[in-house]
Amino acid sequence: ATPTALMVGTGRSAKLGILIKNGEALEAANKVKTVVFDKTGTITVGKPKVTDVIGDERTVLSVAASLEKSSEHPLASAILERAKSNGLSFAEATDFQAIEGKGVQAMVDGKLAFVGNDKLLQDHKLGAQLSKQMTALQTEAKTVVIVGLDDQVIGLIAIQDAPKPSSMSAIAQLKQRGLRTVMLTGDNKLVAEAIAKQVGIDDVIADVLPGDKADHVKALQASGPVAFVGDGINDAPALTTADVGIAMGSGTDIAIESGGIVLVKNNLEDVVQALALSEKTFSRIK
Numbered sequence: 456a457t458p459t460a461l462m463v464g465t466g467r468s469a470k471l472g473i474l475i476k477n478g479e480a481l482e483a484a485n486k487v488k489t490v491v492f493d494k495t496g497t498i499t500v501g502k503p504k505v506t507d508v509i510g511d512e513r514t515v516l517s518v519a520a521s522l523e524k525s526s527e528h529p530l531a532s533a534i535l536e537r538a539k540s541n542g543l544s545f546a547e548a549t550d551f552q553a554i555e556g557k558g559v560q561a562m563v564d565g566k567l568a569f570v571g572n573d574k575l576l577q578d579h580k581l582g583a584q585l586s587k588q589m590t591a592l593q594t595e596a597k598t599v600v601i602v603g604l605d606d607q608v609i610g611l612i613a614i615q616d617a618p619k620p621s622s623m624s625a626i627a628q629l630k631q632r633g634l635r636t637v638m639l640t641g642d643n644k645l646v647a648e649a650i651a652k653q654v655g656i657d658d659v660i661a662d663v664l665p666g667d668k669a670d671h672v673k674a675l676q677a678s679g680p681v682a683f684v685g686d687g688i689n690d691a692p693a694l695t696t697a698d699v700g701i702a703m704g705s706g707t708d709i710a711i712e713s714g715g716i717v718l719v720k721n722n723l724e725d726v727v728q729a730l731a732l733s734e735k736t737f738s739r740i741k
């Protein structure tokens with residue numbers, strides 16, 4: 456690639472809101488066989504909302520909110536927003552701990568409280584009825600967190616984050632180009648599959664712990680160069696491991712730093728634009 460041609464390509468793309476931070480990323484984009492997407496904030500809008508509360512709503516929400524006020528997770532904001540709009544006051548929580556890929560826990564009124572997924576349950580039991588309700592909600596593409604207090608599960612909170620309007624057509628265009636599309640997420644399999652179905656993604660890898668995303672990218676690289684598209688702190692290693700790391704402009708600073716390409720408009724159709732630009736730039740130089 457000649458420097459001049461690269462400048463033309465990247466200058467034009469910057470106007471469209473596609474920032475190319477390095478020429479290698481652009482060149483590699485041309486050879487990609489698989490496009491891997493994070494779910495929350497990448498395929499979905501990233502503004503989750505509480506839709507259902509199972510159990511005593513006041514107690515479940517106020518316990519959950521007293522823990523989540525110390526968390527920066529998007530699910531935490533959804534729970535806080537709902538608790539506030541219900542006018543609930545939160546109990547004092549101490550010894551707060553965030554458990555990566557699982558949830559949060561703290562002491563509330565001298566009792567151990569937790570909010571998170573079933574990986575956090577350990578000795579606790581969900582019970583047949585709650586399990587059934589949880590599965591039903593997850594099948595509706597809702598992320599469900601379990602709220603526990605003092606050795607007991609006290610309820611469930613279902614949280615929904617809709618796909619971006621652009622996600623479906625972006626995936627369709629990538630598939631038209633003959634590319635394989637994969638979703639890689641820390642969320643539950645049922646939820647991930649429901650969202651994947653809504654937007655047309657072929658394959659789902661779910662229940663992935665944050666530290667394992669990069670390893671999954673490496674495994675996918677066995678069938679050719681991989682582009683990874685993400686926004687979160689936990690996406691940074693995958694963004695640097697991939698042949699082309701594409702970060703959402705709305706993403707965390709570390710994701711933006713780790714991506715070779717940044718999509719300022721957060722629109723997944725710009726992934727297609729970036730690939731097209733790479734094709735044009737590098738066929739013109741040849």
Ligand code: ADP
Pocket residue numbers: 493494495523526527528530531555556557558559570571572598599600639640641642643663664665687689
């Ligand atoms: P991703 O960003 O790919 O959705 P995360 O690793 O951030 O995945 O989270 C995975 C799962 O861990 C969430 O779907 C949720 O079940 C649980 N979790 C993580 N943080 C929290 C939190 N603050 N409150 C409740 N659940 C949480």
Ligand code: MG
Pocket residue numbers: 493494495496497685686687
């Ligand atoms: Mg995300």
